[in-house]
Amino acid sequence: MAKVKRDLLTIADLTPEEIWDLVLTTDKIKKGVIDVSRDMEGKVLGMIFQKPSTRTRVSFEVAMLQMGGHALYLGWQTLQLGRGESIKDTARVLSRYVDGIMARVYSQNDLVELASYASVPVINGLSDMYHPVQILSDLYTIYEAFGKLYGIKIAYVGDGNNVAHSLLLGASKVGIDLALATPRDYKPDEKVVEMAMEFAETSGSRIELYEDPLEAVKGADVIYTDTFVSMGDEAERDRRLKTFLPKYRVTMDLIKSTGKKTYFMHCLPAHRGEEVTDEVMDSGLSIVYDQAENRLHMQKAVLRWLL
Secondary structure, three states: OOOOOOOEOOHHHOOHHHHHHHHHHHHHHHHOOOOOOOOOOOOEEEEEEOOOOOHHHHHHHHHHHHOOOEEEEEEOOOOHHHHOOOHHHHHHHHHHHOOEEEEEOOOHHHHHHHHHHOOOOEEEEEOOOOOHHHHHHHHHHHHHHHOOOOOOEEEEEOOOOHHHHHHHHHHHHHOOEEEEEOOHHHOOOHHHHHHHHHHHHHHOOOEEEEOOHHHHOOOOOEEEEOOOOOOOOHHHHHHHHHHHOOOOOEOHHHHHOOOOOOEEEEOOOOOEOOOEOHHHHOOOOEOHHHHHHHHHHHHHHHHHHHO
16 A cells, blocks of 8 residues: 655644654664664655755755765755746656655745645745744653653743744643743734644643743743744844843743753754843753754654655
8 A cells, every 4th residue: 555645744743642753763863773874765855945044954964864865955046936936836846856845934835835736745844833843853852851741841931933833732742731921912823822722631731821931930841932033023123122122031040930950942043142141051951952963863753754
């Protein structure tokens, strides 16, 4: 029987069991328990980039190389997409050349269209709504740090953006408690919150929304933040910073207010002095570089599963 094509457009696409399988596979890959050096032999991943990238591009490209395959960097403006070719036609043509497509784009709707016309798996490398590959590797980083996921509490402080959306879905799927502290005008999307609440009913996780960071971080095992000015939001920079600063900046005082040892996480790139201080970023409580490294190991697990 032919394998049914799967895409990874959002963590909502995954069952809790599939998330756990990816986390445990990532652990085995990182520790060298399983050899994946030939898993992508003869396979090519097409990588479409509409937005700049460091970790997503490098982790996927290195993953394909180390697994015996090849990755093609395809800038949006260097493809005919930049001259108006339809996503439908691009998807159909690329499917004749490559074994999978990873796309980092502005619009989630473009990804959905790409996946609907591609006959090969499509991976969301970041969109305006979701960043699933980031949060999957973050779940592994938390598992690596604590040896478990269920019952861990994450406090997310900042903008209710694509990272917050994927964190909501990921945490609620696996039983992590999540408290989000966001300004009133920058709350996460209501539909995503509703989905997370539904998943939480099954997993037992608690999802809480706050405006006050001090309330959200009480008892947190992890404090997580992201930039206050995401790609595409540059025109709003001044207004955003006036809203977020200094209340939502992660400082050592905020971390100490949790009442326990609390790790700091950030998906990077960090705007030091805005959403987080140098003292926190460079402290022994910061596991941001473990997060960054684990993107590579999780990408290998994702590629192995989909391709």
